[in-house]
Amino acid sequence: MEAKERVNDTEEKEEAWSWGAGTEGQLGTGKLQDEHIPQLLPILSSLSLLSCGGAHVIALTPGKMVLTWGRGTSGQLGHGNLVNSLEPKPVDLLNNYNITHVSAGWNHSGFVSESGHLYTCGDGSFGQLGLGDYRSQNCPIKVSCFAFRHVEQIACGMRHSLALLKGEHGDQVYSFGSGKRGQLGTSNEKIKSISLPRSVSGLEEVKVSSIIANGDHSAALSADGHLYTWGRGFGGTPEVCCPNRVISPFSFTQATLGWNHALILTDEGEVLMLGGSHHGVLNNPQKENLAKQDSNEAHLQKIHGLNRIKVVGIASGAEHSVLTTENGVVMTWGWGEHGQLGLGSTSDHTSPQVVRLGENVAHEHMTSKVYCGSGFTFVVRTQRGKRD
Amino acid sequence: MSYDDVEIEDMEWNEELKAFTYPCPCGDLFQITKDELKIGEEIARCPSCSLYITVIYNMEDFSDQKSKTNIEPAKQQPVAVA
Numbered sequence: 001m002e003a004k005e006r007v008n009d010t011e012e013k014e015e016a017w018s019w020g021a022g023t024e025g026q027l028g029t030g031k032l033q034d035e036h037i038p039q040l041l042p043i044l045s046s047l048s049l050l051s052c053g054g055a056h057v058i059a060l061t062p063g064k065m066v067l068t069w070g071r072g073t074s075g076q077l078g079h080g081n082l083v084n085s086l087e088p089k090p091v092d093l094l095n096n097y098n099i100t101h102v103s104a105g106w107n108h109s110g111f112v113s114e115s116g117h118l119y120t121c122g123d124g125s126f127g128q129l130g131l132g133d134y135r136s137q138n139c140p141i142k143v144s145c146f147a148f149r150h151v152e153q154i155a156c157g158m159r160h161s162l163a164l165l166k167g168e169h170g171d172q173v174y175s176f177g178s179g180k181r182g183q184l185g186t187s188n189e190k191i192k193s194i195s196l197p198r199s200v201s202g203l204e205e206v207k208v209s210s211i212i213a214n215g216d217h218s219a220a221l222s223a224d225g226h227l228y229t230w231g232r233g234f235g236g237t238p239e240v241c242c243p244n245r246v247i248s249p250f251s252f253t254q255a256t257l258g259w260n261h262a263l264i265l266t267d268e269g270e271v272l273m274l275g276g277s278h279h280g281v282l283n284n285p286q287k288e289n290l291a292k293q294d295s296n297e298a299h300l301q302k303i304h305g306l307n308r309i310k311v312v313g314i315a316s317g318a319e320h321s322v323l324t325t326e327n328g329v330v331m332t333w334g335w336g337e338h339g340q341l342g343l344g345s346t347s348d349h350t351s352p353q354v355v356r357l358g359e360n361v362a363h364e365h366m367t368s369k370v371y372c373g374s375g376f377t378f379v380v381r382t383q384r385g386k387r388d
Numbered sequence: 389m390s391y392d393d394v395e396i397e398d399m400e401w402n403e404e405l406k407a408f409t410y411p412c413p414c415g416d417l418f419q420i421t422k423d424e425l426k427i428g429e430e431i432a433r434c435p436s437c438s439l440y441i442t443v444i445y446n447m448e449d450f451s452d453q454k455s456k457t458n459i460e461p462a463k464q465q466p467v468a469v470a
Binding site for chain 1: 415
């Protein structure tokens, strides 16, 4: 937007692309099939935020309209039914709420309004909707427990959710849903599940800038660049029931979680990975043995093959990873069986590979935003060019 | 190689599929039927991909003699219609 105002003779062109697992309609292509190369989606021309779950997607338009598509069999699309949607459809019930933040979990969804209210729908079997019961909902329901609080962000994992609240007493992270792997972070002991939000312990003094959830992992990134993780361990390390600070000399600006790995972006544009011993070798048992970690402690690893390329964005699928550079180049690696790497094959890759998005080559006027669902990938690419 | 080891109590009974299920990273579900558990099968497969998980359970819990005292894992709750 800023650039638009500054330079009058340029125009912005935004494109949405998707690829990977698509048999539930999650790619938004109108087809029920996997795609091994990036597909341009003409319907989605302008998006301000996207969140991809197990097999569904939530998108926010600049006009604050909420669109959902993909698997809907648990009510996660919020359309008032239990059917899949092959194409983006508005969530009418949220029309007047000015939704500012959204998150798609395995089979549930969360929406945060400008006024700080949280709405959830989808699978509630583990209490992950935070509504005080274990029922599923096919329309977004207000989480009444936060009625007089200000929710800023929501993060939905496989069977749990995190909510970030802002208020006079500082930031607070709440969690609800399954706690079998310690992903709730509410006490030193593992809790089977809770259906009402409870405060995460050990983050009271931390200014939290973002919360992340995927699989049975939870994480919070602090404003001063520290990452805290809890829940299932990485790379064979034990489960952690309370937020645990990742020890590193770097300052972090972004973090994303898969089901067995975390990607972390440093303020110098370098990508680090936590865990991920399967990463890129899921289909190759021989390689897997080579990649096995002996150590009992997950350590941060640099991603090989990037040669000091400056990375500006990251995303994690369940078992694949995506990054984008300052020139809008998109690279993928990890598990590729469903074409989620977008490289035209189903091969796995252990190091980042450049994805071809149509005919256009990367240039300095291009930026990409990357998003991952469990087995699929979305990219929103913006090009600023001179008018003809 | 098995993708993960999952306890039967962490799997969900899916009435439509007539199988115990667990999320697969591809977006589909690992599945194993009661009949398979009865004969000692411990591999739950995903119909959409090559991955599989190892199910941890007591075979006796699924044998015919004990069918009345089967353990009941988390059941999918009915969806409230607004």
